Amino acid sequence: MKRGFDLKCFENSLKEILCCPDCKSDLQIEDDNKLLCCKCGNGFDINDGIIVLMPQNGNQAQNEERELREKVAEEHGSQDIEKIYKAIEKHHCMPLMSSKAEAFRNQFNNNQWIVDVGCGSGYYWQKSDSGAKLILMDFAMSNLKAARNILKDSNNVLFVQADASCLPFKNNAVSGIWSVQVTQHFPETVMTNFLNELQRVLQIKHVIEIYNLNPDFMHKVIYRLFGKYFHIKGQYGEMLQNKLHGKELLFLWEMFTRDGKTKIEYSELFFHPNFKLFPQFNAIVYIEKILNLMPFFTKLFARQISINISKM
Numbered sequence: 001m002k003r004g005f006d007l008k009c010f011e012n013s014l015k016e017i018l019c020c021p022d023c024k025s026d027l028q029i030e031d032d033n034k035l036l037c038c039k040c041g042n043g044f045d046i047n048d049g050i051i052v053l054m055p056q057n058g059n060q061a062q063n064e065e066r067e068l069r070e071k072v073a074e075e076h077g078s079q080d081i082e083k084i085y086k087a088i089e090k091h092h093c094m095p096l097m098s099s100k101a102e103a104f105r106n107q108f109n110n111n112q113w114i115v116d117v118g119c120g121s122g123y124y125w126q127k128s129d130s131g132a133k134l135i136l137m138d139f140a141m142s143n144l145k146a147a148r149n150i151l152k153d154s155n156n157v158l159f160v161q162a163d164a165s166c167l168p169f170k171n172n173a174v175s176g177i178w179s180v181q182v183t184q185h186f187p188e189t190v191m192t193n194f195l196n197e198l199q200r201v202l203q204i205k206h207v208i209e210i211y212n213l214n215p216d217f218m219h220k221v222i223y224r225l226f227g228k229y230f231h232i233k234g235q236y237g238e239m240l241q242n243k244l245h246g247k248e249l250l251f252l253w254e255m256f257t258r259d260g261k262t263k264i265e266y267s268e269l270f271f272h273p274n275f276k277l278f279p280q281f282n283a284i285v286y287i288e289k290i291l292n293l294m295p296f297f298t299k300l301f302a303r304q305i306s307i308n309i310s311k312m
């Protein structure tokens with residue numbers, strides 16, 4: 001049986017977490033390359049190590065966004081890992097995000113499941129090989145192929161093509177949600193459905209960690225210096241983007257923050273593609289932690305803002 005992924009993890013996932021995206025019933029193995037829903041009978045492909053659990057009727061807004069994402073990921077060259085890293089380095093502080101992903105996963109044990117929503121190439125999981133079982137989820141197949149190339153030898157990792165507004169996970173099956181610069185692109189209807197789906201799939205004890213681009217005005221100044229336009233809210237060209245301030249993030253995630261510990265933090269403080277600043281030293285994780293004690297200062301320069309909600 002050659003599926004191209006961690007077989008034991010896959011078998012556990014069918015019992016513990018994966019379900020039909022449409023009717024949320026159990027899935028059964030039809031053959032090496034296919035799963036079947038036990039209730040509605042819909043078939044789902046397993047395509048080169050990637051489990052395709054897209055809903056039957058995706059919404060049009062998401063379809064257009066997906067086509068755009070497929071195009072972007074293909075341009076990054078999904079086959080050549082060095083090329084993928086070169087492309088990622090221009091947009092993310094890799095050592096910082098890798099360290100954060102590792103810490104996030106390690107707060108869970110290996111009986112628990114966490115999901116990376118909109119994993120892209122999933123580069124930040126590369127060093128993480130303990131803690132929770134991990135589902136890398138994206139709606140673009142070319143992103144998942146890049147992620148699989150980077151992480152194919154990892155334990156307890158599965159690759160799932162799915163739609164954030166229609167999650168293929170059982171009720172109360174997920175312990176953690178991690179997402180980097182993804183929800184900022186969701187149209188309002190997708191965001192509403194996603195939040196409702198999270199309420200359904202998350203266990204009572206859970207942790208949510210969401211990263212978005214920071215809209216603080218200093219970035220507008222920096223962009224202007226480089227003759228560029230810093231877009232904050234709404235449609236811009238082909239892309240929808242809603243960069244939210246801390247208060248707006250707290251409001252958006254209000255239904256989860258009520259009885260949990262909530263933190264707004266700033267990250268990628270020293271990283272800026274316009275300044276060609278790409279710090280690669282590991283101590284940056286600790287420096288940023290200290291600077292987050294002074295949020296008024298850090299929010300001016302941090303490229304990312306994140307919300308962390310913990311009910312553990």
Ligand SMILES: [Zn+2]
Pocket residue numbers: 020021022023024025037038039040041042
């Ligand atoms: Zn079904």
